[in-house]
Amino acid sequence: MGTAWASMGATGHSSSVSPVQATNALQPPGATPIRARMWKFSLPLRHPDTGRLFADIDHLSAGLQRRSIDRYMWLIHDRDEGSAPHLQGALRLTNSRTSTQLSSILGLPATALRPLRDRSGQHGAFERYCRYLLHESIEAQEDGKFHYSDSAVHSNFDFRDMIDRYFGFAASGCVPTVESTDQIRLKVYNGDMTPSEVHALHPMIFIRNHKSLEELYHKGRHDREIATTLAERAAREGESASDSSAEIRAA
Template sequence: MGIEWAEPGSSGHVLEASMRPVDSLQHSRATPVRARMWKFSLPLRHPETGRLFADIDHLGAGLQRRSIDRYMWLIHDRDEGSAPHVQGALRLSNSRTSTQLSSILGLPSTALRPLRDRSGQHGAFERYCRYLLHESPEAQADGKFHYPDSAVHANFRFRDMIDRYFGLADSGCVPTAESADQIRLKVYNGDMTPLEVHGRHPMIFIRNHKSIEELYYKGRHDRLIAAALAERAALKDEDARVPSTDPHAA
């Protein structure tokens, strides 16, 4: 496709490859990098011409290849100061080069970057998937938009993976077998309090404390309403069974 891409968070401008002859020459001479894990990002449209860059249909079809073990991607279109862009990560069963992936996914090779573990640290895939959602305390402190799970396209239970990994890596405790959604449901149903979530699953509480607290009070309110409606229905049913003393009644 011959496109140089801009890192998300910049103005979103892209440069044609012909404007970067030195970089292109150096890139062509370099030994192709092979990797099993990759991240990708590409603006949806050219900020000036409006020309479509990311072919979502081609990307979606390419990600169904058997050689792609796991993938997760979403459209970032709520980030202040950043042009809408497609961003994601994938893990392969066998290593490939960016050129090979480019033809499979319909993305320019310059939109692909190897996803590597930091020195002495594992979990690059898990950490980047969490980054894509902007749900970490650091991302929230920076004012980034927290993308909901419903915005994600993935072929695996990414929420379980993220919750389990960070429940272990960030707090040093045994990761929970319950997902964040299951815990939120328990809070709503009154089976668990926010304080209990904080004690048992500290990282899930940190990432979801607002929704957990809101669900706790909403659950209490909804149960009170349901109880009042049930009591009213029971009274109506009881009144219907009591014989009428009105002499004019049929």
């Protein structure tokens, strides 16, 4: 049956439900279960009134070792002002699953699981949410959220390298760059950056623009060659005109 969870019913009293029961309660009759490869989860550590433990960390940790889970990252948020201590994280699967399946694997109630989706026209939902979990962005700091250190994270991959590469942070000090896509494209056209360097520093920009970046790189090199040829021709014509003027004055 899985771990039992305390939930507040309509009467205000706590009742014990299994993760699968909670999942079934959320699904309208006859509805097709939602399947996704990326999920986020959030769960209070304890019941605010009774102190009953909500998060079964041992069950979660064991479930995350499944080979079907490609990447995961989670931590306990217990320093946020005005927010009760809670467990929060994200995971990426090798194949899509339903919340019912994940609920059983991780020992989490369905109410704690939500599909992690990319915003319209934008990729990188997993990368952005992993960074959000640390509250290290300027926006999070302006909202007064506590900046959690990397040492507070539980994960099975190098999340710091992923975040830094996705957001284009410099290796020294993790200082964020402020370059826009247009600025990067201009650098490629001017020969100040190659498409390979864009791939290494700004992987998502490269993925979304790799064809145009290659075209810009070659077009920029071609245009610079033409500009150099024209400049050399103008210089030769200038020298020729100068020599002719000198001959006329000598005559």
